[in-house]
Amino acid sequence: MLALSNVSKRFGGLDVLQGVNLRVPDNCIFGLIGPNGAGKTTVFNLITGLLRPTAGSVAFNGQQIAGQKPYQIARQGIARTFQNIRLFREMTLLENVVVGMHRHLQYGPAALFFGLSSFRASEKHARERALELLSWVKLEDKAGEIAANLSYGNQRKLELARALASAPKLLLLDEPVAGMNPAEKAELMEEISAIKERGYAVFMIEHDMTFVMGLCEKISVLNFGRIIAEGRPTEIKENPQVIEAYLGRETDADDSTAGGTLS
Amino acid sequence: MSDFTHFWAIYSNLVLSLGTNALLALSIYVTLSCGMLAMANAAFMGIGAYTSALLTINYETPFALSLVGGCTVPAIVAFLIGRPTLRLSGVYLAMATLAFGEVVRVLILNTESLTGGALGLNGIPQMTEWWHVAGALTVAVLVLQRVQRSKIGRAFEAIKEDEVAAALMGINIEGYKLLAFVIGAVLAGVAGVLNAHLTFFIGPNEFGFDRGVEILTMAIFGGIGSIMGPVVGSTILTLLPEVLRGLDNFRLLFNGLILVSVVLLLPKGIWDPARIRVLLAGNKRTTTA
Numbered sequence: 001m002l003a004l005s006n007v008s009k010r011f012g013g014l015d016v017l018q019g020v021n022l023r024v025p026d027n028c029i030f031g032l033i034g035p036n037g038a039g040k041t042t043v044f045n046l047i048t049g050l051l052r053p054t055a056g057s058v059a060f061n062g063q064q065i066a067g068q069k070p071y072q073i074a075r076q077g078i079a080r081t082f083q084n085i086r087l088f089r090e091m092t093l094l095e096n097v098v099v100g101m102h103r104h105l106q107y108g109p110a111a112l113f114f115g116l117s118s119f120r121a122s123e124k125h126a127r128e129r130a131l132e133l134l135s136w137v138k139l140e141d142k143a144g145e146i147a148a149n150l151s152y153g154n155q156r157k158l159e160l161a162r163a164l165a166s167a168p169k170l171l172l173l174d175e176p177v178a179g180m181n182p183a184e185k186a187e188l189m190e191e192i193s194a195i196k197e198r199g200y201a202v203f204m205i206e207h208d209m210t211f212v213m214g215l216c217e218k219i220s221v222l223n224f225g226r227i228i229a230e231g232r233p234t235e236i237k238e239n240p241q242v243i244e245a246y247l248g249r250e251t252d253a254d255d256s257t258a259g260g261t262l263s
Numbered sequence: 264m265s266d267f268t269h270f271w272a273i274y275s276n277l278v279l280s281l282g283t284n285a286l287l288a289l290s291i292y293v294t295l296s297c298g299m300l301a302m303a304n305a306a307f308m309g310i311g312a313y314t315s316a317l318l319t320i321n322y323e324t325p326f327a328l329s330l331v332g333g334c335t336v337p338a339i340v341a342f343l344i345g346r347p348t349l350r351l352s353g354v355y356l357a358m359a360t361l362a363f364g365e366v367v368r369v370l371i372l373n374t375e376s377l378t379g380g381a382l383g384l385n386g387i388p389q390m391t392e393w394w395h396v397a398g399a400l401t402v403a404v405l406v407l408q409r410v411q412r413s414k415i416g417r418a419f420e421a422i423k424e425d426e427v428a429a430a431l432m433g434i435n436i437e438g439y440k441l442l443a444f445v446i447g448a449v450l451a452g453v454a455g456v457l458n459a460h461l462t463f464f465i466g467p468n469e470f471g472f473d474r475g476v477e478i479l480t481m482a483i484f485g486g487i488g489s490i491m492g493p494v495v496g497s498t499i500l501t502l503l504p505e506v507l508r509g510l511d512n513f514r515l516l517f518n519g520l521i522l523v524s525v526v527l528l529l530p531k532g533i534w535d536p537a538r539i540r541v542l543l544a545g546n547k548r549t550t551t552a
Contacts (some may be wrong), residue, residue, distance in 0.1 A: 103433035
């Protein structure tokens, strides 16, 4: 579905990403992990068009998307959430989600100004669909509230509903459980599994190992701008390089027997 | 009836400028609601005014045609300058659009053979009727209301709140910003046309920096949370000097004091439905207690 080939990104003299290759298969939950500052969010920014890669290509369903504008990429079916939540804070929950449906609302100026049935029908449909999405994340009873008044966990859920509203083929989640309590995490885990069951591909960045290992079918590990490992969760857990990146090397042990396993 | 004729003879200009000022306040409201501080509205008003006045004077076009010309030319100019300038944000956009306004003013000053230069255009036929103004304002309010409740209005608001998030929802940021800018220019153009055919005379200094600030003040004073805000704001600010006429020399002083206190006490403007609701609820509670 999504393929990054040899992608590099340089900011001035700093190589943030070097020759990154990633393949996100169809209908799969894919995880990207790595220590802080490894360049994970930069990967998302490159995919969504907020940044342009210095070198390499980003292909979505076989089509080259690197260099396109963010809205063009979004219209092809990539939606994302943000590490530092970016909601439309002064809008209601319902409005937030309806904005997410922007690209699917197609009515001309005539229908708009004269209130033709096509305008009313699609606006009504959008609101109903938005309520349905809010009910997926169990926020439908708050639909009329202002987004800024939500709790942190609920804001994350609203962002998820808004991203789903664009009916993406690929959903990018940037640290979806950051700042959530264990109960909220467990709930979100179920919701993301359910989203996958509905036919979406999910690509997430996450620090929470229980969450990633429990949810992802494939994981890549990024460290200092390079992919150092990829595979299934069980393989990643035992990969010595990954353990070293996360836990550091034991000073007096052999390289090959660096200790510890990721829980 | 004769009372009314008497009143109209004195105040018709004031009443009609309520309408044109409301249009101007709405014109800057459109760009503000899309998160842009664009200060070119006075210039677009001038372009509309001069275009229509020249059409009427030189080609004796019917009013309708002058009106169309006075909307189209500002729209085209807005489209052309919008592409490069709307990439700027915040104060940089304000500066660029102010500079554009100065360019327009100086251009009018220096094309004497066409525009009369500093002397302005005299003897514009007075063709604006009260129902032209009322009609234009009504149409503007209705259209803007519709736009606001559609995907276009939501896109404007989304851009105002978070441009990056809006872009990732598939909203064409540059396109919608340009649309808001052009709509604002058309509204200012209409106000210019109506004003020119009302006042008999137009000069380049009417459309300068002062006017630009005045337009912004009307919108902010009224509140930019909804369409009603700019209309209320422009109405109050147009009437205020007349109402305070009795204060003679202290008029401007009081005018300024009222402005400052509103900005300090009502940061969201006079028309702030949420605050009004709270105030009403508060009154109810005190009366029942």
